[in-house]
Amino acid sequence: MTSTCVAYFRTTLYLSHAAVDCGSAPILLYSIPVIDPLQTTTYGSQVSYKCGSGQWFARFRYTEVAKCTAEALWEAGGETEPSKLPACIGTVAF
Numbered sequence: 001m002t003s004t005c006v007a008y009f010r011t012t013l014y015l016s017h018a019a020v021d022c023g024s025a026p027i028l029l030y031s032i033p034v035i036d037p038l039q040t041t042t043y044g045s046q047v048s049y050k051c052g053s054g055q056w057f058a059r060f061r062y063t064e065v066a067k068c069t070a071e072a073l074w075e076a077g078g079e080t081e082p083s084k085l086p087a088c089i090g091t092v093a094f
Contacts, residue, residue, distance in 0.1 A: 022068035028076060029087035030055060031064065043068050049076075051088035058086060 020043035025033065034048040045068040051057060057064045058077065064086050066076040077086035 020068070020070055020072050022072050022074050026066055026074045026076065026082060026085055028064060028066070028085055031057075031086075031088045034063070041068060043070055043072075051090070055088040055090040057088060 022041050022043075022045070024041065025047040028049045031049040031051055034050055039045075039047075047066045049064045049066065051062055056062050064076055066074045066085075069075050069080065071080075073080040074085075079085055
């Protein structure tokens with residue numbers, strides 16, 4: 001009986017995202033940033049938003065998170081195009 005030893009090597013490529021800066025956090029219409037939107041703007045940074053009383057984001061969510069991507073774009077609700085970013089909807093209570 002002959003045994004054969006086979007070795008498998010896995011190579012992982014690590015890319016540096018340290019230089020990626022998304023700029024100022026996006027404005028999500030009718031929402032309020034939970035933290036200072038200018039706090040950090042580099043890759044991996046997140047900004048949380050909430051809706052006012054009687055309003056919500058799509059799928060009846062009351063909060064949304066924007067994330068700085070490796071492509072230096074803010075992504076929220078699966079969108080990166082500013083005109084398609086989530087906005088609060090519903091009735092405004094006065």
